[in-house]
Amino acid sequence: MTMLTTPKVPIQNQFAADVRAGLTRAGQKELPSKYLYDNLGSALFDAITLLPEYGLTRADERLLQRHARDIATHIPAKVMVSELGSGSGRKTRYILNALRVHGPLSYYPIEISSAALATCEAELCDIESVSIVGVESEYLSGLTEVAKRREADTHLFVLFLGSTIGNFDAGADAKFLREVRNILRPGDSLLLGTDLLKPIEKLIDAYDDPRGVTAAFNLNLLGRINRELGGEFDLRRFEHIARFNEATNSVEMHLRSKRVQTVNIKACDCSIDFTAGETIWTESSHKYAPESIEQLASASGFALKAQWTDDRWPFANSLFVAV
Numbered sequence: 001m002t003m004l005t006t007p008k009v010p011i012q013n014q015f016a017a018d019v020r021a022g023l024t025r026a027g028q029k030e031l032p033s034k035y036l037y038d039n040l041g042s043a044l045f046d047a048i049t050l051l052p053e054y055g056l057t058r059a060d061e062r063l064l065q066r067h068a069r070d071i072a073t074h075i076p077a078k079v080m081v082s083e084l085g086s087g088s089g090r091k092t093r094y095i096l097n098a099l100r101v102h103g104p105l106s107y108y109p110i111e112i113s114s115a116a117l118a119t120c121e122a123e124l125c126d127i128e129s130v131s132i133v134g135v136e137s138e139y140l141s142g143l144t145e146v147a148k149r150r151e152a153d154t155h156l157f158v159l160f161l162g163s164t165i166g167n168f169d170a171g172a173d174a175k176f177l178r179e180v181r182n183i184l185r186p187g188d189s190l191l192l193g194t195d196l197l198k199p200i201e202k203l204i205d206a207y208d209d210p211r212g213v214t215a216a217f218n219l220n221l222l223g224r225i226n227r228e229l230g231g232e233f234d235l236r237r238f239e240h241i242a243r244f245n246e247a248t249n250s251v252e253m254h255l256r257s258k259r260v261q262t263v264n265i266k267a268c269d270c271s272i273d274f275t276a277g278e279t280i281w282t283e284s285s286h287k288y289a290p291e292s293i294e295q296l297a298s299a300s301g302f303a304l305k306a307q308w309t310d311d312r313w314p315f316a317n318s319l320f321v322a323v
């Protein structure tokens with residue numbers, strides 16, 4: 001795979017600074033969810049997508065499989081495809097296959113996990129007339145690099161699947177999409193996956209599965225702090241919890257301290273006190289009302305051009321066009 005390199009912030013220092021800031025702040029302790037996706041975290045997330053309780057990825061994939069050709073009819077013939085957080089790349093095959101009928105295509109997956117990028121390339125490298133250029137980077141800096149490489153007559157088609165947009169805080173979703181829009185030109189498109197509201201019990205099962213895979217995924221964040229920052233978390237003294245916040249329509253994931261304890265983290269030069277039952281908030285997953293997606297498009301400089309929804313697991317893939 002060709003690789004595009006982007007200017008790198010020394011990641012370890014940033015990780016230490018973010019962990020320190022999140023765990024020493026007054027009130028609710030928190031850790032940025034992007035750190036869940038180191039190589040082990042990405043592998044555990046891949047396992048989550050196979051769980052019977054986590055219908056989200058299968059719904060997303062069904063939609064892409066069924067409607068890829070229809071989606072492709074809305075995309076200009078001269079196009080480069082980029083994906084924010086490609087993960088294993090499995091779902092993307094349908095889109096690339098539908099688009100390459102217009103001619104040779106380049107595909108730029110943007111990933112913070114080098115292992116996910118390698119899996120993605122192995123998954124998709126057999127597709128004829130598609131060349132893959134991996135970008136190991138955060139979303140916006142990666143997309144900026146990709147946009148620099150486009151020719152004047154070529155459109156960009158950005159994929160942001162799997163409802164990762166729901167992991168931004170309230171209001172930050174539109175703000176992020178606005179930043180994506182600013183990298184694009186009018187007529188460029190974005191395919192956005194959003195998980196829709198559904199009964200609370202289904203949501204809790206999806207985010208707190210009985211096999212404990214989601215728990216392992218969440219706890220791995222503490223394991224990563226131990227591995228990379230000299231943290232001294234005893235993972236057995238924390239537990240994964242998922243709860244639905246009805247005020248924000250979000251599933252909130254936390255790590256709860258089972259007892260009073262103090263944890264040292266060498267690289268952060270700090271020790272953190274926990275009361276029994278105190279939590280670290282690691283991620284929220286917003287569930288969209290179907291009507292809210294059009295507002296999200298217009299709030300961020302796009303028009304909603306088309307939408308496909310799954311009937312078995314409420315989920316929408318929406319095609320936004322930059323205006």
Ligand code: TRP
Nearest residue numbers: 162163164167214218253283285
């Ligand atoms: N984008 C995924 C989602 O919101 C991420 C996710 C799934 C996740 N399960 C999780 C994040 C558990 C933290 C904890 O559905």
